[in-house]
Amino acid sequence: MKTIEQHELAERMFTVIGAIPRGKVASYGQVARLAGFPNYARKVGQLLKHLPPESTLPWYRVVNSQRRISFASDSDKFQEQKQRLEAEGVTFSGTNLIAKQCFWE
DNA sequence: ATGATGACCGCGG
DNA sequence: TCCGCGGCCATCA
Numbered sequence: 001m002k003t004i005e006q007h008e009l010a011e012r013m014f015t016v017i018g019a020i021p022r023g024k025v026a027s028y029g030q031v032a033r034l035a036g037f038p039n040y041a042r043k044v045g046q047l048l049k050h051l052p053p054e055s056t057l058p059w060y061r062v063v064n065s066q067r068r069i070s071f072a073s074d075s076d077k078f079q080e081q082k083q084r085l086e087a088e089g090v091t092f093s094g095t096n097l098i099a100k101q102c103f104w105e
Numbered sequence: 106a107t108g109a110t111g112a113c114c115g116c117g118g
Numbered sequence: 119t120c121c122g123c124g125g126c127c128a129t130c131a
Contacts, residue, residue: 001128028113039126045112046128062112070112077112095119113126 009037013044020061023089024103027065034104045070060084067098 001009012035020026026034028041037043048059060081064070071078073096082092091099 006128029115032113039114040128041113042111042127043113047112049112059112064112065114081112097119107131109131110129111127115123115125117123118121 009035009040009043010047012036013047014057017044017048017057017059017062020058020103024101025061025063025067025085025090025098026103027067028062028070029065030102030104031062063098067100067102068096069098 013031016031016034017026028044031044032038032040044062048062051057051059069078069081071081082096085098086092090101093099
């Protein structure tokens with residue numbers, strides 16, 4: 001993939017993520033597709049991973065296609081993401097499965 | 106150059 | 119629902 005497109009890819013993916021409404025979630029794959037880069041779900045994760053801590057981007061509204069948080073359930077990151085989502089009204093089942101609150105069906 | 110590693114995905118069993 | 123497997127694509131040792 002060309003370098004110039006890399007920039008476009010990141011820019012568009014951030015735009016898409018920023019468009020996810022409060023209380024709703026979207027999967028990595030969906031973000032990639034809507035950004036115009038199907039098959040780049042892993043890239044989304046890679047970008048969020050390097051996101052600066054002070055970023056205001058709602059990274060926590062991105063979960064995997066199984067409607068689950070992609071961090072180990074015992075990790076701090078998992079707790080943080082879950083807490084942020086619950087603060088917006090997102091509900092989890094006992095097995096940490098997120099209720100059907102996907103932005104894009 | 107090559108193989109391992111991810112904040113992944115979809116299909117089966 | 120829970121696993122395993124193959125496919126996917128960039129990054130790094």
